[in-house]
Amino acid sequence: MLGIIGWCIEAEVIDSVDAFKSLDIDASKKYLLVSQTTFNSKTFDEITDYIEKKHLTNVVAENTICDATRKRQDSCLELASRCDVMLIVGSKTSSNTKKLYELSKKVCENTFLIENYKEIPYKYIDKKTIVGVSAGASAPDWIIEEVIKMLENLNNDMNEKNEQAEQAGTMHELLENYGGVSYIRTGERIKGTVIYVTPEAVSVNINYKSDGIITRDEFSMGEVQDLTKLVKEGDEIEAQVVKISDQDGNVVLTRKPLEEHKVWEELEAMKNDGTVVETIIVEASQFGIYGKVKGIKGFIPRNQISINRNADPSEYVGKNLKVQVLETKNNKGRRQLVLTSRAIEKQEKEAKDNEVWETIKEGEIYEGTVKNIQDYGAFVEINGIDGLLHINEIAWTRIKHPSEVLKTGDKISVKVKSIDKENKKLSLSYKATIKSPWALFLDKHQKGDVVTGVVTRIVDFGAFVMVDDIECLLHIKDLDWARTEKVTDILHEGQEVTAKILNITRKDRKVSLGMKQLVEHPFDKYAKDLKKDDIIQVEVTRILLDGVHVSVNGNIDCFIPIAKVSTEKLRTPAQVVKVGEMKDAKVLGIDLKGKNLNLSFILEDKGDEFENTEAASYQPEEANFTIGESIGNALGDLLK
Structure with a gap:
């Protein structure tokens, strides 16, 4: 009935014709009258008679009473009218059984609803009593047969064993003494x-x-x-x-219920003793996994499965797992078994870790697995214990984050730097297991090699070039054969350059590079066709107290001493030349080894002492004051 009501928008439940009369029937609406299959057919007929009598044409009656129920009710009513005692056999919660009881009660006062033979009301029965038996549709046949058999035995005993019945004191005891067969019930x-x-x-x-x-x-x-x-x-x-x-x-x-109490006592003892047993995981859910211990289904919560918090419960189904009893709950009479495998795994790991801590050695190299990456480094597992691989120990070159080199799950070799057994700390190094960039550079390069690199920094005295992870110095004086005033005139950061290794200092781990060494010296090219006493054009580039610097062919720097500037005796060359002036100069000598020319502004042949084309070049000291100061001091009055 509750199911029908749940599907109806509007529904009323009645149990009699009077209840129907109390309803407010709206003539503009249509109504359907149905019945529970076990409802009293007589009452239903009374209601339908009333509907016809009142001409309620908008009420349609459908007799949904089970035909078998109707016949059972009619038979029960007819039988009860002829009996002194009526026994209705069936469940006290059965609807159709209750209906039979109510019908019978109307015509037979001594009507009793019983569930089995043990509830037979013997005090209402004697040898003259006419007893009728009816049963609900759900009553098992064997229960009905037992009741009938007991009544038959009772009738025989009353006729033949009346004296024994008086001694027994009750009809129930008499029945237990006869028949030779015990009577049992569910749950017994x-x-x-x-x-x-x-x-x-x-x-x-x-x-x-x-x-x-x-x-x-x-x-x-x-x-x-x-x-x-x-x-x-x-x-x-x-x-x-x-x-x-x-x-x-x-x-x-x-036999299971008989063992259950004993099993729970054993499980409680296992909890107290910490006993470890194996179970096969039979089921998994998002909350945990299930396995049986001594036949009792136990639950392993997700946080008790493993020390690995990310363990997937479904992966354990069908596997054997070592467990301990965590709890034996009794929730309102319902026993619950809670197990743990994490505790065992933790104990085993601690034992294994202690063994590893005793055997691991500082300075040794071990295979490990990257388990976790943080900004400051990575944690690497070695034989079950975690060690810290600091970011400074990951690579020989500077990195911003460990993920530039490593990822979780990588198998790597690490060297143990230090061990703190008391605090269970392990310091590791990855770069110590691989050759440093410097060692690799030395294996690959030597002095005189031509290499390619990228300019990383520019400073006043040169540029730093990265070659195979080694920062090398390219000095300003080695950029070009011509004098270079600014490095940025030739190079910029990020530029790829080709240079020659001029020197490798192993002790200081320094490498010097040169770019100009890759091209022919401009002096060699110019001097090929030059000979003594040739007259060439030069440009005055600097004026000193003891001479002037000139540029030959735009890229060869030569020095002319003051004695070769003029035939006149001068206090400073500035008296006769100026910077930027183009002048003719005579070649007095060619120094091929020193890559220098001995020049003179005096073009007339005065019998110079420079007879040898290999004459030593003159290398004067540059004045420690400017040309302006020289002119001001030496020719102050003249310039004024």
């Missing part, structure tokens, strides 16, 4: 003798009209493979009744 504990055993089932004589059957699955809380190895014919066995009669007429028995 009984004892019997094993009469037959197979690997799958045990047959038991329980002093009942049928034998009891205990299947392998119902024999024990634990796993049973073969019953013939546990019991034999003639063994006395105790069990609990599950069902009075199965499809073969046997009494279905179980």
Whole structure:
């Protein structure tokens, strides 16, 4: 009825014609009258008669009472009218059984609703009493038969054993003394003798009209493979009744409930002792996994599965797992078993870790796995223990983040830098297991090699060039054969350059590079066709107190001493030349080795002492004051 009401927008429940009369029937609406299948057919007829009498044409009545129920009710009513005592057999919660009881009660005052033979009201029955029996649709046949059999035995006993009945004191005791067969009920504990055993089932004589059957699955809380190895014919066995009669007429028995109390006591002891047992995981959910211990299904919460917090419960199904009893809850009479495997895993890991801490050695190299990466470094697991690989120990070159070199799950070799056993700390180095860039550079390059690199920094005295992860110095004087005033006139950061290794200082780990060394010296090219006494054009570039610097061919720097500037005796060359002036100069000598020219502004042949073309070049010291100061001091009055 509740189901029907749930589907209806508007519904009213009535149980009599008076209840129907109290309804407010709206003539503009249509109504449907239906009945519970076990409803009193007489009452339903009374309601339909009233509908016809009042001409309620907008009310449609559908008789949904079960035909078998209707016939049962009619038969019950007819039988009850002829009996002194009426017994209605069935469940006290059954609707159709209650309806039979109510109908019978109307015509037979001594009507009783009973569930089995033990509830027969013997005090209302004597040898002259006419007893009628009816039953609800759900009442099992064997229960009805038991009630009828008890009444038949009762009738015989009353006629033949009246004296014994008086001594017994009650009709129930009399019934127990006769019949030779015990009477059992569901849930009752009984004892019997094993009469037959197979690997799958045990047959038991329980002093009942049928034998009891205990299947392998119902024999024990634990796993049973073969019953013939546990019991034999003639063994006395105790069990609990599950069902009075199965499809073969046997009494279905179980031993599990008898063992359960004992098993829970054992589980409690296991919890206190910390006993470790194995279980097969049979089920998984998002909250955890399930396995059986001593036949009791236990729950392992997700946070108790493993020390790995990210463990996937579904991966454990079908696997054997070591567990301990964590809790044996009793929630309102319902026992709950909570297990843990994490505690065991933690204990085993601690034992293994202690062993590793005793055997690991400083300075040794071990294989490890990158487990976690942080801004300051990475954690690497070695034989189950974690060590810190600081960012400074990851690479020989500077990196901003460990992820530039490593990723989680990488298998790497690391060297143990230091061990703190007391605080369980391990310091590791990855770069110590690989050759440094400097070592690799030395293996690959030597002095005189031509290399390619990228300009990383520019300073006043030159530029730094990265070659195979080594920063090398390219000095300003080695950029070009011509004098370079600014490095930025030739180079910029990020520029790729080719240079020659001029020097490698192993002790200081320094490398010097040169670019001009890759091209022919401009002096060599110019001097090929030059000979002594040739007259060439030069440009005055600097004026000193003791001479002037000139540029030959735009890229060869030469010095002309003051004695070769003029035939006149001068206090400073500025008296006769100026910067930027183009002048003719005579070649007095060519120094091929020193890559210098001996020049003179005096073009007339004065019998110079420079007879040898290999004459040593003159290398004067540059004045420590400017040309302006020189002119001001030496020719102040003249310039004024």
